[in-house]
Amino acid sequence: MDFTFDMLRSYLLVGAALTALGMLGFLARRNLIVMFLSAEMMLQGIALTLVAFGRYHGNWTGQVFTIVILTVAACEASIALALILVLYKRRSSLDVTLWREIREPGQPEASIDLTEEAEPVEAVGGPETYPQLIPAGIEPDHPRDAWTVRRD
Amino acid sequence: MNRDLILAVFVVVLGASGLFLMLPHKHGLAKPRKAHAVGAGLAGLALLLFASYWSAPGPWISGLFFYACAAAALASGALTVTSRDPIHSALWFAAVVLSTSGLFLIAGASFLAVGTVIVYAGAIIVTFLFVIMLAQMEGKAIYDRAARMPFRATWTCFVLFLGVLWSIFQIPPAPAVNGAAADARLPRTGELVQKANAAGRTAVGDVVARAVRPTARIADEEGRVKPHVAGLGETLYTDHLVTVELAGGLLFVALVGALAIATPKPHARPTASTPAANA
Numbered sequence: 001m002d003f004t005f006d007m008l009r010s011y012l013l014v015g016a017a018l019t020a021l022g023m024l025g026f027l028a029r030r031n032l033i034v035m036f037l038s039a040e041m042m043l044q045g046i047a048l049t050l051v052a053f054g055r056y057h058g059n060w061t062g063q064v065f066t067i068v069i070l071t072v073a074a075c076e077a078s079i080a081l082a083l084i085l086v087l088y089k090r091r092s093s094l095d096v097t098l099w100r101e102i103r104e105p106g107q108p109e110a111s112i113d114l115t116e117e118a119e120p121v122e123a124v125g126g127p128e129t130y131p132q133l134i135p136a137g138i139e140p141d142h143p144r145d146a147w148t149v150r151r152d
Numbered sequence: 153m154n155r156d157l158i159l160a161v162f163v164v165v166l167g168a169s170g171l172f173l174m175l176p177h178k179h180g181l182a183k184p185r186k187a188h189a190v191g192a193g194l195a196g197l198a199l200l201l202f203a204s205y206w207s208a209p210g211p212w213i214s215g216l217f218f219y220a221c222a223a224a225a226l227a228s229g230a231l232t233v234t235s236r237d238p239i240h241s242a243l244w245f246a247a248v249v250l251s252t253s254g255l256f257l258i259a260g261a262s263f264l265a266v267g268t269v270i271v272y273a274g275a276i277i278v279t280f281l282f283v284i285m286l287a288q289m290e291g292k293a294i295y296d297r298a299a300r301m302p303f304r305a306t307w308t309c310f311v312l313f314l315g316v317l318w319s320i321f322q323i324p325p326a327p328a329v330n331g332a333a334a335d336a337r338l339p340r341t342g343e344l345v346q347k348a349n350a351a352g353r354t355a356v357g358d359v360v361a362r363a364v365r366p367t368a369r370i371a372d373e374e375g376r377v378k379p380h381v382a383g384l385g386e387t388l389y390t391d392h393l394v395t396v397e398l399a400g401g402l403l404f405v406a407l408v409g410a411l412a413i414a415t416p417k418p419h420a421r422p423t424a425s426t427p428a429a430n431a
Contacts, residue, residue, distance in 0.1 A: 058369055060391075118178060
């Protein structure tokens, strides 16, 4: 099947969109794990671009470099997750904004107000919202009067 | 080309506003579920308009497969980035990996498709899930419900995306002719040799013919495509042998590094002879 220029263009567009989405997740989220997942998504987009170009120009280099990217992603995942575990042990939180003091000496700290920015949690209904089941079957014999006399 | 670019700006604006609404942060007094739904609608509309740029690789099944995988990749990507629960993010990322694996399959990279599923979805995402289980907050953590500078982040990323779209759209759309003339817009490396030697052997043609080694080409001299894993293995171990060895070394170093970082260090016990505090 010939890999036309239009197919190449489609692949490049999808790869670019995936990379942009990954970058958005990396910049916008606070959870260390979701940030790292977004970085991996950027790598997936780039891998799509590489494979498309390699196939278009008729050589294996795109796929070979994607294999290298796969290897690098695996190494990056292992080390990043080890670091995340260490950071979690220090502060008991996966929040990246707790580590804001690790920055260049002259830079001002970003102002973040969690209570103002966090979206409100939707309240989950209590037992009164549980579904009411229709009773099925024959009602067994059961005393309808309260226990007033001790039965032995 | 102008029409493409105008539609691209529209797609970018729609997608940016949709993703901004879907990201977790406070939207004034609006209920989060409603903002989420509106954002999802806008982003879905942007995805549909974006899909009008794509072209199917083949008539029936392959075209449908391409559109399904590409749309699933982008939708799962948007959901990965905006999920409140990190476990949901990991699972949506697994969907992204499966979709890109399907796209690799159509592009003729079947080994990569299988390798991506095994390594990414099978190893990396499983490791993520284990770490999430080790490091999870019971209940919804407040930092999962607040994004860092969502407007600036969305703006930056979508402007970058628009720039990439602009550079891709520099090559004009196809003229109505079929065959090799339509692909003269972006010359393939394989065709450069033919072009240079069009009127007989030239020095430029010889140099270009030597520039791409025969083991690195997908098709051999008669134009037949090499068997997939055999050809990939051949180029890996002849043209890129040093790369393979370095990749192996990198994996080893990463293994040692991860063990060194993650292993808990025993507390230094103060001995009787050293009163000074040791870290």
